[in-house]
Amino acid sequence: MSELYLGRTAPRLKDWGGRLPVALVFPEAARHGLSTLGWQVVYRLLASREELAVERFFWDSTSPRPRSVDSGRDLGLFPLVLFSLNFEGDFPTAIRLLQDADIPVRADARQSWPMILAGGPLAFLNPFPILPALDGIFVGEAEAGLSAVIDKIANAWNSGGDKAAVLEDIAGLPGMLIPGKSTEPVRRVVDASASGNLHDPAYSCFVSSEAQFRDMLLLEVNRGCPYGCRFCAAGSIYKPPRHAELETLQDIVTRCAPQKVGLVGTALTDWPDLLPFLRWLQERKIKFSLSSLRADGLTDELLEFLRHTGTRSVTLALEGASRRLRQAMNKHFSEEAFLDAVTRISRLQFNTLKLYMITGWPDESEEDWAEFESFLGRIDEARKMGQGNRKKGVELVSLSVSCLVPKAWTPLQWATIPEEDWFKKAMKRFKGAVGRFKGMRFAGENPGQARVQMFLARGGEEIFPCLERAAETGLGEAVKEFDEMVRQVLARPLDRDSVFPWERLDIGVSRKFLYSEWTKYKHGMITPPCPESGCSECGICGMDRFLSLPHGS
Template sequence: MNERQRDTVYFGLERPVVRDFGGRLPVALAVPGEAAMALSALGWQAVWRLLWDNPGLAVERVFCRAGQPPKAEDSGRPLTDFPVIAFSLCYEEEYLPVLAALDGAGLALTAAGRPDFPIVLGGGPLAFLNPAPILPALDLLFVGEAEAGLADVLARLGELALAGADKAACLAAVADMPGVLVPGRTPLPVRRAVAVESAGQTVLTAPAYSCFVSGHAEFRDMFLVEVNRGCPYGCRFCAAGYVYRPPRQAAMARLQALIEDVSPRKVGLVGTALTDWPDLLPFLTWLRERGTKFSLSSVRADGITPELLTVLRAAGLRTLTLALEAPSERLRRAANKQLSMDALLRAVALAGKHGINHLKFYLIVGWPGETEADFEELAPLLAQVAAAGGIGVGKRGVAHATLSVNPLVPKPQTPMQWAPMASEAAIEAAYARVRAAAKGLKGFRVEVETASMARMQGLLARGDARLFPLLTSAVRAGSVRRALKTWDGDMASFLDRERPRDEVFPWDIIDVGVSRDYLWQEWERYRQGVGTAKCPPAGCDACHRCQPA
């Protein structure tokens, strides 16, 4: 890491220098949420660093706090002082805070109502999942990984704006750049921009890492580093396994150099299926030897070994999180969850032997084709889990376990995009069956997500521009839930039907690089209960099965 990179990591109360606007394009980099969330959002921080490295930009942080007029965190300037406002969009629930921020700044909620500056830009995972519900508010959408061209787009906007070009001319000049969607100007679909040097590359050459390490972050005083991006398993319900192809992993030497230069006290490893990273154990051992604390975001049960748990326990790990995913083997196989229950039970037994205090299991209900019979396997399986880990029975086992239950939200850009979502009644019935399966097991607690909130997320995930009036009403009402009471739309049409193969989806304006025919094939394999092999280690050059012909 060079000195400039070192200078863009701030600890505690340290703040970046506020750049003068003179001769620079002012950019408000906004997170639709509180500071604690922003300071733990690795993608947003990576974008901040990427743009900060351009001396022609005056980039400022904006945290969109509820009920407060949005302003720059470090200079106090109002949002309207910035000719470019860039929102990070990670979760569907963030649509409302984006509109509330525009409203709080006195800006029109639609791009059509803002003929002059600012340019309101959106980017992040929702930009290549389904941006349709929020698209009427945006002048520009960046579709893809920021490292693959966002800096070039901002540099071009800065060049033109500083030369006196108006908003329309600026948008026209970038409309055909890679990863850019300017509504009404860019030919559709827009291909997701991917930061790889060749089609089959499997190395994550520029892993993201924290700019801000703060005690006010959700992950307190933790320096976050990206270990991998994407996932090779292709679980049919998981968007990350499809929209982040090809899967890539960071080089251990790159991360070691980063840690050596920054010298953080605590490191958080971020990624999917971290136990798939071949350097995980050596890297954790290296961190422990240099006295650096660490935590892991996710592990697979089949990657849990005595050696790994020894290192984790020595580092103070007390909770281990594992994914059960579905109540029956039939549904796990249909979902392409490539994990045997023997591997799960081995992991639980190892957790008990190594002094893990708390086990957390994720379970999804509301699967297409789910029946009461699928829950008949759950009670015996949970009993096996309890016995394997000695859960709640004494000092030598796991003290307690949490079963975190969530409804399936069929996501765009996955094989589930054709599936209906379970009704509130079906979700509540599934919750009751899970509670019954766990009843009588010592040390077990069941937590569930509110069924109506899950359905609302499903509506926003699968909606189109017809939802925009609902979102604008929600700005006045204070929540989408309240606005739904007076909405004249049909929620069932978005959620409660299986889609025909040839239906045009609102998210078809985005090409993530995975063919529609492949996703349909995976949806049919779900219904047949047939598995699909994971992505090969050699990458896309050895496969091509999911790519358009």
């Protein structure tokens, strides 16, 4: 991949003569795009190519028409529009951007250019609700094949080629889904072998004070996760688990010379070089920030180093209210290790302990909530134990509870969804439990918004009319108008033979494996994490077969 790094420098504008103009669209506010690595990987991959003129677009609610932040050009002028889809809420925003640019929204109404393609995490999770608006989808990791797709499009555009002809031409390329033309299921393309190495870790192309993670170079430490939590889509769609090499990350930091680095990964404490890398950053007086950590990976040495270097809060994922639920979801979680971590965090006088949890698990009940209230008491005792006679330690324990949204490509894709009133009752129960302890604070997700997310996550092309309406009125109003459709999608029968919209893709993890994990959920059975030796030595989930096949098979 290109080593293009712009930092705070504005991109160089290229003349359009002899080049393919490309609109790279992030359908959210600029602060989110500037803090999203996948979108910046694609920018780096394409913007360094002289035959392309790539410009950036973000969602700006104050602008009547979508315009490039680089040149001010209107989106409707670009022959190739690439959407980066990261969350289901991006669907109506993407449609709105097309509407505001006077581009026909439905692909079947666009016989000529522009060509509208999409990629990003949703492209290999469940992109089908928005498929009617797209000429095609790139399924997988951009590093693994997007360049070949763009080559053919650029050649066609520069030679005055026909859009329909180039769609036929790219339909058979690895990772491309062109409706009605590509052979399905379309295989996800992966920049990986079974070795376990992350050869080309993602890193920021831009550093900005406008970004959600301000003035920070984001750096990918690992991709994928070995633990197999049954609710986590990242554990499936980013398989196989891969770690970056220390020397590679050091080289990136040396070239970019940032003031602050944000480490990104699903399992940071699994990376054996985490502490050596943090020490290396400290020696160069480079500040750093870490995402959520696993309690069983918090060694005394790591915690002491974090506190000594100025870290004031630690974030841990609790996930489920009870031991039974955590075992059912395959959360490899030791209560003893967790409470011990709380004690050590408090002893080292971190100011804040942030805890994350999810509610809405199949068969979750009052019994689980009662156990959680008791566990909160143990957390409070562990915090006080760390304070000792000094009465100084963690001042605030902050609990955030979200609603379970069963995702595609997880064992919980077969799970039924509680009604909104159930979620409201659960949130009230958790808020009451937290309120009994001094120095604890509660924040709960809006159950109504969670139900909308579930609808978008489970739907297929049939929900597109609702998305079109949402582009005009907002999601809240649209789902009210399409209430019957929402109910039908959320009430679909889910059994062993159910066919899901997203199974037009092949991400590598087998359906047989996912259903066996769903069965294990119901029986509270544990599956061990992925072996360190890699997929070729495992053969359980299907990734060994998937990785052994050449792209395009």
